[in-house]
Amino acid sequence: MTILCSNKPFPNDKYRASELRSFAEITIRECHLSFGMSEMSIWAQPNEPHLVYYKYPIIGHTIDYHKESTKFIKECHEKYGEIFSLYVFGQIITIVGGELSPEIFKNHKEFSFNAAIDEFFPLHGFMGRPREFLSGLTTIVQRNLSGDLKFYTNRVQGQLLKSIDEIIGDGKVLQPPLKSLQLLVAKPVAAAVAEEFTDDKELINSFAYSVNDISSFLSFPPILHFISPKLHQKFLITFFRIANNPFVDHRETIKRKITPVVKKRLSEMKKLDGAYTPPVDILQNFIDMFGDDIDSITDYIISLIFAAVHTTSTSLNSILQEFVNNPQFHEELLEEQKQLFKSKENDYYTIEQISKLERLDSMVRETFRLYVGASTLPHKVLSPYYTFSSGHQVPKGRNVYIRVKEIHNDDKIHGQNSKEFNAFRHLESKSPASRVEKNFLTFGFGKHACPGRFFAVNEIKIALHYLLLKYDIRKVGDEKINPLMKRNPTFPSVEGLLFEKRKSII
Numbered sequence: 001m002t003i004l005c006s007n008k009p010f011p012n013d014k015y016r017a018s019e020l021r022s023f024a025e026i027t028i029r030e031c032h033l034s035f036g037m038s039e040m041s042i043w044a045q046p047n048e049p050h051l052v053y054y055k056y057p058i059i060g061h062t063i064d065y066h067k068e069s070t071k072f073i074k075e076c077h078e079k080y081g082e083i084f085s086l087y088v089f090g091q092i093i094t095i096v097g098g099e100l101s102p103e104i105f106k107n108h109k110e111f112s113f114n115a116a117i118d119e120f121f122p123l124h125g126f127m128g129r130p131r132e133f134l135s136g137l138t139t140i141v142q143r144n145l146s147g148d149l150k151f152y153t154n155r156v157q158g159q160l161l162k163s164i165d166e167i168i169g170d171g172k173v174l175q176p177p178l179k180s181l182q183l184l185v186a187k188p189v190a191a192a193v194a195e196e197f198t199d200d201k202e203l204i205n206s207f208a209y210s211v212n213d214i215s216s217f218l219s220f221p222p223i224l225h226f227i228s229p230k231l232h233q234k235f236l237i238t239f240f241r242i243a244n245n246p247f248v249d250h251r252e253t254i255k256r257k258i259t260p261v262v263k264k265r266l267s268e269m270k271k272l273d274g275a276y277t278p279p280v281d282i283l284q285n286f287i288d289m290f291g292d293d294i295d296s297i298t299d300y301i302i303s304l305i306f307a308a309v310h311t312t313s314t315s316l317n318s319i320l321q322e323f324v325n326n327p328q329f330h331e332e333l334l335e336e337q338k339q340l341f342k343s344k345e346n347d348y349y350t351i352e353q354i355s356k357l358e359r360l361d362s363m364v365r366e367t368f369r370l371y372v373g374a375s376t377l378p379h380k381v382l383s384p385y386y387t388f389s390s391g392h393q394v395p396k397g398r399n400v401y402i403r404v405k406e407i408h409n410d411d412k413i414h415g416q417n418s419k420e421f422n423a424f425r426h427l428e429s430k431s432p433a434s435r436v437e438k439n440f441l442t443f444g445f446g447k448h449a450c451p452g453r454f455f456a457v458n459e460i461k462i463a464l465h466y467l468l469l470k471y472d473i474r475k476v477g478d479e480k481i482n483p484l485m486k487r488n489p490t491f492p493s494v495e496g497l498l499f500e501k502r503k504s505i506i
Ligand code: HEM
Pocket: 113, 114, 137, 138, 141, 145, 304, 307, 308, 309, 311, 312, 315, 441, 442, 443, 444, 445, 447, 448, 449, 450, 451, 452, 453, 455, 456
């Protein structure tokens, strides 16, 4: 595999000056383009989707879209139908529902999720790498964490049990829960990378918190989008690389901690040659790919952390939140966990045993179904323009968003009262939580659907299995816990969760 990489992952003064210069050049160019010709190119296509009426120039729909997203998108859909466009942060975006969204996934050469996300979070740019640099990660996750999942299941269970003991022990209130749950899932993710990493507290902290620390460092609204998304992206990268920020510390920790492990493995590989038995883990794949290029290995580990830790911990938080909100399901759920525990013959369950937890799996899928944004999964158009089967055309560079909440909340697809949480809704359909479908888009769909979903669901189910057996989990107050309705996606609440140790089960 050819990996394009620059050898300047760390900023220095000379580098900072050149970043600032190139940011200034781009600013001048993009201002010129934006005020000169961008609107012309937007309207050059013959059959654009309807642009929803807006009152205020420049601001367009920015406020409605960000403040009251669900209501606003619903109203636009009722008025303008399956496909329409909005003017948000100075850019036209197009929104489609369940009729047209399968075309986006099917035509994966003409649409790119990663290119759209890059505008808001250019991880490769933060690392000073070209975009193609990270393209090998998907294959590694697919081949290892999905293909060889059985090799990872014991390790994940062992580390989750340790984490639960360390973090919750004899019982505790987790408030806000997310921080503790990030730490809880960090260990099993670290174990999948390399078992040698799991007892190192400093390294586990970087696994747990680097996404949080970096996201809050960069959490300002994309004002420069009003001029151009490219300019916003360049601003993020420049700011990131010239300012002292938490990424530098986390990266330094990860690099320092992995270096002796990588060196030891490389030296054994050399010494034993053909007789060397490589460990089955992600680190070994990175070593096979990059040899002694520790900077590249570090950046791949960081990318894996970005893909794996925040997603699984927020999901676990949301599921626990729905669990405590809905005590009517507790007895049956607990009974299922007890039955599996009774049948346990070895230290750890097999994948087949975990897959028998159908009620738990249904609750996981149900939470995934409900915790989605009104307009999300942006995909950038890559071809000169794309013509939907409805005849509508969208130009190159346009971000097309999907009304995932509407698709996930459709009674005709998901059964009666589909806006309400029903933990056992998916028992009959037997659709497991990791199965992607055109009407279930939590993990995307088609060729680029999340390759880590099998690992993620397995990890979440194992964590829930042991948490339910060990603790009586409840709300701290009496009120129902509602998710934080940030625009996209829907985040779990910061409300506390009470874990009271059970006396008799395990
Ligand atoms: C509940 C947890 C997770 C959720 C909700 C989630 C969701 C997603 C979504 C929506 C995508 C984009 C799919 C598309 O383009 O259509 C994606 C891509 C991806 N995810 Fe996940 N993910 C989760 C966990 C993980 C984990 C644990 C890993 C790795 C261990 C992972 C690795 C990746 C990678 C590498 C991609 C890029 C795929 C590509 O571009 O081909 N994810 N994920």
